Amino acid sequence: MDADAAQRSAIESIAVQCLDVESQPKYMMCFFHVMKNVKKRITYLSESKNRIVFRHIYRIHYAWDGVEKKQCIKEAIADWNKDRDLKEFGYFLKQWLTGRFNLWQCVESPMGMAKTNNPIENFNGQFKQQHTQRRLLRLNTLFEKLLECCSLKSILSITFETTTRASVETLRAYRK
Numbered sequence: 001m002d003a004d005a006a007q008r009s010a011i012e013s014i015a016v017q018c019l020d021v022e023s024q025p026k027y028m029m030c031f032f033h034v035m036k037n038v039k040k041r042i043t044y045l046s047e048s049k050n051r052i053v054f055r056h057i058y059r060i061h062y063a064w065d066g067v068e069k070k071q072c073i074k075e076a077i078a079d080w081n082k083d084r085d086l087k088e089f090g091y092f093l094k095q096w097l098t099g100r101f102n103l104w105q106c107v108e109s110p111m112g113m114a115k116t117n118n119p120i121e122n123f124n125g126q127f128k129q130q131h132t133q134r135r136l137l138r139l140n141t142l143f144e145k146l147l148e149c150c151s152l153k154s155i156l157s158i159t160f161e162t163t164t165r166a167s168v169e170t171l172r173a174y175r176k
Contacts, residue, residue, distance in 0.1 A: 031061050034096055041091055049085055056080070057092070073097055 038057060042050055056076035063069035077093060080086040128134050131145045 029096070038092060038096075045085060049083065052079065052083070052086065053092075060097075 035057070038053070042053055045053065056072065056079060060069055060072045060076060063072050077097075127145075127149060131149050132142075137145065
């Protein structure tokens with residue numbers, strides 16, 4: 001498995017037990033990490049077959065909605081099944097299309113929400129910098145740090161902007 005099943009199970013059980021949520025949280029996959037793992041798996045394929053695989057994966061990723069995503073998946077599977085080498089690429093179907101890790105950030109995010117995991121990656125980077133000092137922590141210690149982080153974030157008052165404002169750097173670049 002490329003995605004971490006233990007991590008997903010931990011998040012699901014913590015969310016239900018400790019965060020008092022009524023339904024399971026959505027565990028969405030970051031496209032960057034999907035592609036990183038796919039690239040590792042297709043090194044044995046020729047360049048032309050790599051292009052076929054990537055073309056279909058990108059079409060699935062850029063689908064507008066669930067209906068288009070299903071259609072793109074159906075087309076990808078049909079195309080891959082025509083080729084003996086790509087038929088062996090069932091890994092992708094099992095891991096990323098029908099398995100527990102089939103929700104992709106781009107398609108599953110509601111309209112108006114970020115379609116990338118950049119906010120998550122940014123938060124992860126800040127968390128590592130401020131709370132863990134980039135050290136590997138035991139699970140209990142990690143959850144204590146997460147609780148500390150949540151407590152801190154909840155008392156910081158950051159106003160929610162309803163209009164956009166260009167940053168100083170953007171304005172400077174525009175004026176050049």
